[in-house]
Amino acid sequence: xxxxxxxxxxxxxxxxxxxxxxxxxxxxxxxxxxxxxxxxxxxxxxxxxxxxxxxxxxxxxxxxxxxxxxxxxxxxxxxxxxxxxxxxxxxxxxxxxxxxxxxxxxxxxxxxxxxxxxxxxxxxxxxxxxxxxxxxxxxxxxxxxxxxxxxxxxxxxxxxxxxxxxxxxxxxxxxxxxxxxxxxxxxxxxxxxxxxxxxxxxxxxxxxxxxxxxxxxxxxxxxxxxxxxxxxxxxxxxxxxxxxxxxxxxxxxxxxxxxxxxxxxxxxxxxxxxxxxxxxxxxxxxxxxxxxxxxxxxx
Amino acid sequence: xxxxxxxxxxxxxxxxxxxxxxxxxxxxxxxxxxxxxxxxxxxxxxxxxxxxxxxxxxxxxxxxxxxxxxxxxxxxxxxxxxxxxxxxxxx
Ligand SMILES: Cc1ncc(COP(=O)(O)O)c(C=O)c1O
Numbered sequence: 001x002x003x004x005x006x007x008x009x010x011x012x013x014x015x016x017x018x019x020x021x022x023x024x025x026x027x028x029x030x031x032x033x034x035x036x037x038x039x040x041x042x043x044x045x046x047x048x049x050x051x052x053x054x055x056x057x058x059x060x061x062x063x064x065x066x067x068x069x070x071x072x073x074x075x076x077x078x079x080x081x082x083x084x085x086x087x088x089x090x091x092x093x094x095x096x097x098x099x100x101x102x103x104x105x106x107x108x109x110x111x112x113x114x115x116x117x118x119x120x121x122x123x124x125x126x127x128x129x130x131x132x133x134x135x136x137x138x139x140x141x142x143x144x145x146x147x148x149x150x151x152x153x154x155x156x157x158x159x160x161x162x163x164x165x166x167x168x169x170x171x172x173x174x175x176x177x178x179x180x181x182x183x184x185x186x187x188x189x190x191x192x193x194x195x196x197x198x199x200x201x202x203x204x205x206x207x208x209x210x211x212x213x214x215x216x217x218x219x220x221x222x223x224x225x226x227x228x229x230x231x232x233x234x235x236x237x238x239x240x241x242x243x244x245x246x247x248x249x250x251x252x253x254x255x256x257x258x259x260x261x262x263x264x265x266x267x268x269x270x271x272x273x274x275x276x277x278x279x280x281x282x283x284x285x286x287x288x289x290x291x292x293x294x295x296x297x298x299x
Numbered sequence: 300x301x302x303x304x305x306x307x308x309x310x311x312x313x314x315x316x317x318x319x320x321x322x323x324x325x326x327x328x329x330x331x332x333x334x335x336x337x338x339x340x341x342x343x344x345x346x347x348x349x350x351x352x353x354x355x356x357x358x359x360x361x362x363x364x365x366x367x368x369x370x371x372x373x374x375x376x377x378x379x380x381x382x383x384x385x386x387x388x389x390x
Contacts (some may be wrong), residue, residue: 090358091384112384113307202304202342204308205385207357234355293386295354 001047001076004039005152007031007279009160015240015246016264019271024263024279026256029156030135030286034072036253037153037284038065041176042072044148046080059135060085061245064123066116066173066208067096068285069139074103080278086136087122089115093207095289115233117216136290140174141219149180157181158188165189167270169230169281171197173208175211175221182225196226205234205293208255208284230265232258238295240264241287251287259283302360302379304334305342310383314368322381326356328371330381345383355386 010029014022029037049055051052061077063069064087077084084105088096091112100107100149110127120140127136139145154206157165168185175196184193199206202214212223235256244250244260258279270277304320306313312318320337324330331352335342345356352358358365359382365373375381 091386113305113382115307115309115385117308123355201344203307203385204357211309215313234353238354293355297353 001043001079003033004043006030006156008282009026009157010250012244012248012260012263014125015260016245016267018222018264018267021274021276022267022271022279023277024025024260024267024281025161026260026281026283027153028286029221029282030288031252032066032072034068034075035178035285035288036072036269037070038068039075039284040148040152041138041139041142041145042069042076044072044151045139046076048144049135049137054081055135057081059083060133060291062123062127062134062136063087063139064116064119065139067092067100067289068108068208069174070105071096071099071103074100074105077105077275078103085126087119087126091121091216093289094292099289115215116189120216138214139176140216143220145174145176145178146220149177150184151180153177153282154181154184158185158235161278161280163188164278165192165280166277167193167195167263167266167279169195169197169259169266169279171206171209171259171262171284172212172221173255175220177284179220179222179225185270193227194225194227195262195266197258198229198231199258200233202233206232206237206254206258207290208253209258213262230262234259236261238298242296242299252283253285253287254285256285301376301377302330302381303372304330304379305382307383307385309346310341312346314338314366324375326371327360327373327375327381331358345367357384357386358382359384 008023008028033040059081062085070086087108090109110122125232185192199211240260243258263281322330322333
């Protein structure tokens, strides 16, 4: 647990042509022990469950996830001796399936046709049919999810930019990262603009992200909080990922590609007004779990 | 040759909320063409302007990924179930 957070901040320079005065930084969240940003939320939800007495050794931890939260829970559950049951859409990447199996998690696969909402409904159904059996953190409705970022991601960004951040760009799945870090940064400086990034279509290949207009909107996500929402296509994210791989030597994941594509548009827009900007985004995971995807072979 | 397309939940707004659509076609390519002709709102979600499958979209005939079966030329028989699944789920 002590290893979660305090991730490096990387400046992206070679993958983009930025105007003078525009700088883009990204938090390298794959440096967390479970390999993604979701370690932060999972660790806090489990610790708060223990502290409040709702999570005890006889309980089975149950939640819905498209992968990274599941991997984070699986690491923590293994290390602390809990049983874990996850509802996961069957079309997650094969790498994720292997990781979950290796960590000993019990996985219930839901139909790929129903996407992540199908997994959410399955988890709710199981919890409601036997509430005493489970500890159901419910990452989509648990305030400790966004609080994890209010207390770690947000302060780290503030410190690493020495308070000079002007724009915070974050992809949204549960919205935990955006709401938590966004609230902290606006509390330090209300002028910081918070920009949400969503897939441009409900049918997309951007793992971990949600197109809110066509999904169960997470209870912790306030659609009115961000100053703006940008929409990125799966292909634009692929393009950014290939560029980052081939010019920065970093293999980043799909939502990181989407985050960078959005950050780049923000930078270009600000440059037209001839204003300087320090744009910070979050790279939620790296490409380890996506290496079998076809897009690497395109141009 | 009538086959059935299973429509992902998030795309059902383009099929009048229907979960499945019955389509004629001897190959997956033909069947997809008839599908997007009947429900044009689906097209940009699954195909590129050039009429190719978008790279993150997988198509299965029954259990078989068409990319192992000749892609859009993969044969379709009466009674087959064709599903359209993104390679990765969000959330
Ligand atoms: C790869 C990836 N990117 C982005 C996100 C979104 O993060 P959050 O749930 O904090 O909105 C997730 C969360 O599931 C994820 O796994």
